[in-house]
Amino acid sequence: MAPIALLPFLILNLAVATAAPPLRPRFYEKTCPEAEHLVRDVIKKNMEREPRSAASVNRLQFHDCFVNGCDGSLLLDDTSNMLGEKLSLSNINSLRSYEVIDEAKETLEGVCPGVVSCADILIMAARDAVVLSGGPDWEVKLGRQDSLTASQKDADDIMPSPRANASYLIDLFRKFNLSAKDLVALSGSHSIGKGRCFSIVFRLYNQSGTGRPDPAIDPIFRENLDKLCPRGGDGNVTGGLDATPERFDNQYFKDLMNGRGFLNSDQTLFTYPKTRQYVRLFARNRDEFLKAFVEGMIKLGDLQSGRPGEIRQNCRVVNSRPVDELM
Numbered sequence: 001m002a003p004i005a006l007l008p009f010l011i012l013n014l015a016v017a018t019a020a021p022p023l024r025p026r027f028y029e030k031t032c033p034e035a036e037h038l039v040r041d042v043i044k045k046n047m048e049r050e051p052r053s054a055a056s057v058n059r060l061q062f063h064d065c066f067v068n069g070c071d072g073s074l075l076l077d078d079t080s081n082m083l084g085e086k087l088s089l090s091n092i093n094s095l096r097s098y099e100v101i102d103e104a105k106e107t108l109e110g111v112c113p114g115v116v117s118c119a120d121i122l123i124m125a126a127r128d129a130v131v132l133s134g135g136p137d138w139e140v141k142l143g144r145q146d147s148l149t150a151s152q153k154d155a156d157d158i159m160p161s162p163r164a165n166a167s168y169l170i171d172l173f174r175k176f177n178l179s180a181k182d183l184v185a186l187s188g189s190h191s192i193g194k195g196r197c198f199s200i201v202f203r204l205y206n207q208s209g210t211g212r213p214d215p216a217i218d219p220i221f222r223e224n225l226d227k228l229c230p231r232g233g234d235g236n237v238t239g240g241l242d243a244t245p246e247r248f249d250n251q252y253f254k255d256l257m258n259g260r261g262f263l264n265s266d267q268t269l270f271t272y273p274k275t276r277q278y279v280r281l282f283a284r285n286r287d288e289f290l291k292a293f294v295e296g297m298i299k300l301g302d303l304q305s306g307r308p309g310e311i312r313q314n315c316r317v318v319n320s321r322p323v324d325e326l327m
């Protein structure tokens with residue numbers, strides 16, 4: 001989906017991230033000491049209301065950080081002169097739980113206004129979603145600023161399609177300083193959450209234009225998927241991305257080894273030799289997965305654009321500027 005020729009320019013931008021102070025743990029220790037607790041409470045409350053919100057919030061980190069760094073650009077609503085990322089190909093009708101981030105932001109603005117960036121809230125929330133789903137806990141680096149703009153085109157160009165194969169994904173992730181091992185570990189986020197029939201009908205009925213299903217799918221699993229997603233059926237019906245979609249565990253990798261990956265981009269990690277070894281390792285050894293996953297999330301969170309930013313008051317809109325600053 002992404003014109004790969006554009007990526008070097010976008011990545012270069014990430015590489016020259018220098019202007020902002022370095023990210024560090026406990027960034028808000030003095031300025032908003034309760035920040036991390038408060039965000040976790042909001043995530044927890046929302047999970048009690050809707051368990052899937054954990055997965056939806058976790059996914060936001062990937063979609064924010066890959067597009068011009070982790071800068072909260074994903075959260076900006078479109079304006080009359082800016083098409084943001086929310087309606088881009090990979091995000092429209094698919095990303096959800098933006099309102100959970102809004103709730104966390106409102107809570108923090110009530111306690112320490114103008115201090116904690118939306119970009120940082122996303123990073124804390126993505127971690128908390130994993131912890132509260134039974135996954136590992138880790139210390140996140142903070143101190144990001146929120147972008148002043150967003151680009152639907154950049155999101156369209158960069159974010160991978162569920163049709164992508166492992167070789168494409170390895171090349172894409174490498175451009176973000178993420179290895180094949182990071183790719184497999186981070187895809188382990190699909191241990192939680194759901195996907196739509198829209199994202200898999202091609203592999204059920206017409207993989208690579210063959211008019212046939214993807215041969216890598218286990219036949220019994222395929223029967224179930226055919227029932228869930230009949231040809232010409234409702235594309236918005238959802239299925240679990242692994243057999244335990246509310247628990248952050250290594251079941252996802254076991255499923256891949258049995259031809260029970262939901263997305264093509266998942267199953268291809270086992271079909272392809274360079275990534276298969278990591279699928280095997282993580283299926284066999286949960287701790288290796290959790291360790292590699294945390295490393296991957298920290299690297300993903302390190303992506304920065306180096307562009308000027310601000311601490312937004314509302315994650316959906318940039319702060320208004322005094323007229324003289326706009327001249």
Ligand code: HEM
Binds near residue numbers: 062161164186195263
């Ligand atoms: C490797 C490339 C990846 C591709 C092609 C991909 C694609 C997708 C797709 C197509 C869905 C289902 C969307 C839908 O049907 O509406 C999905 C869901 C999800 N993705 Fe990924 N993804 C990738 C990597 C990641 C990464 C790196 C993370 C997090 C670090 C992540 C986290 C999630 C989560 C948690 C869900 C479930 C969301 C929910 O239930 O609302 N994905 N992904």
